[in-house]
Amino acid sequence: MTNTTFDYAVVGVGAAGLQLALKMIDDEFFKDKKILLLDKDEKTGNDRTWCFWEKGDTIWDSLATKTWGKGLFINSNECISFDLAPYKYKMLRSSDFYSYAKNKIQEAENITWVKDEVEKVGGHQITAASGSYEASHIFDSRIPEEFHKKKDKYHSLIQHFKGWFIETKEPVFDPETFTMMDYRLKWEGSTSFTYVLPLSKNTALVEFTLFNDQLLPDEEYDVFLKDYIKQYLKIDNYEINEVEQGLIPMSDYPFHKHHSQHISKIGTAGGWVRPSSGYSFKNADRYSTKMIENIRKGDRPEKGIATSRFRTYDSIFLNVLASRNDLGEEIFTRLYTKPKIQSVFRFLDEESPFREDIRVMFSLNRPQFWKAFLKTFWK
Incomplete structure (x- = not known):
């Protein structure tokens, strides 16, 4: 497939790319748009497991391998139990998610899935091993090379x-x-x-x-x-x-700086992984929804994504763990046991009001956090 033009192209169809594609399928705005999905893998096996928490019934319940309503946090001195209600902790195997997504994609007449290895993305152009492609807008999940070169300058x-x-x-x-x-x-x-x-x-x-x-x-x-x-x-x-x-x-590396006029970075490459916890699946769900809303409004797809005050909190958190990695047990004990677990989930989901953020941050009360706080805001 050479010099084929699409309205949208998704480079890399992991959790972020597939969730974005699924949102496009479900939205009437994209029914007459030509969409390309590019990945070097077939996405058929169990190459990863995603875990996340949710309230209420969602589309992921039918795909979840297991859900839990109760949890334990254990440190060197005690075992603490907590009831998650109204949340449920859910486990989703990648093979089940891939199968679900691919079935929906196969039914969509406007989506083309191509197995190919992408070599370069620039402007409207995608250069791959088996040909070249063009798209009005490209969603790219590949981590930029600059991250590997400059990550040591960040936490x-x-x-x-x-x-x-x-x-x-x-x-x-x-x-x-x-x-x-x-x-x-x-x-x-x-x-x-x-x-x-x-x-x-x-x-x-x-x-x-x-x-x-x-x-x-x-x-x-x-x-x-x-x-x-x-x-x-x-x-x-x-x-x-x-x-x-x-x-x-x-990392608190500014992934968002790699967006350009015709390219939006997604997934880890777009800063969708919460740096302080590593949780990503629900972020991909939430940010994909936000991207669709932005496109419908005529805004930049990535507007308002992964640039909130929560990234500042993550930078403070990483600053402390990078300088005092031995404090992890104490820090996470405070995080998961001082506030209510529901407050922690809202905080990690970027859904908490500012007053609740303050309570969560104060639960981590250590000199290292206040030093990191001052360094972040007055550097």
Whole structure:
């Protein structure tokens, strides 16, 4: 396919690109628009798991692998339980999401999906391995090269993790309660914890996660997973049915500066990942909706996205963790236990009023936060 012209093109069809495409399908404004989706992968397997919280019934309920209404936060001294109501914590496997999205896309006569590797995007033009394409506006999910060159000038960490889907012969899990964070087993001097999502009484995802600036040798993640399962879950006999591994940039790098007249960056490349937590799926849902509203109004698609006061909060948060990564357990203990969990969810979803933001920020009361606050606002 060479020199084919479209109204809109989406480069990279992960969670952000697919959610944007789904919003276009559901909106009458785009019914007569030609839309191109470009990605080098078929998007058929389970390459990731998304978790998020929601209120009420949504379209994701039918696709969710599991939902929970109760959670645990565990630190070195105590185990704290919380009721999420009116929220539910939800787990969505990528294969289910991809299948749902591709079925809807195949039914849409105005959308073309092309498997191709994009090499360059500029102006209206997309250059790929198998040809070139043109679009009036391009939504690009590729992380800009400048980020890798300049990220050290900003507060930047990596959220990296490895998880095992395990199965036991005996019923050992409470399938109604998940563990948000368990800090009893840590990589020395780091913000690191274990995450447990029970799918049934005999199956669970157990994941060891770090928020710091260096990856571990692969076998080290395995050591922590084995130790956690033995020491804290008290499980000796189990099978590993599946393994997942990944990393997410956590940075206050100004991704929004890479928008241009005919190109809007989306996903991680557009700053859609919440830098202080790594949560992204609901952001992709919310920001895609905002982009559609902006386009209908004749505004820039990215207007008002990922540039709010919450990014300032994230910068303060990353400043502290980057300089004192050993404080992670104390910081997250304060975050998840001092305010009500519902306030935390609203804060992380960028839906909280300013007065509630202040209460959440005050719950993190440490000298490092006030120094970071002053540095951010009076630099």
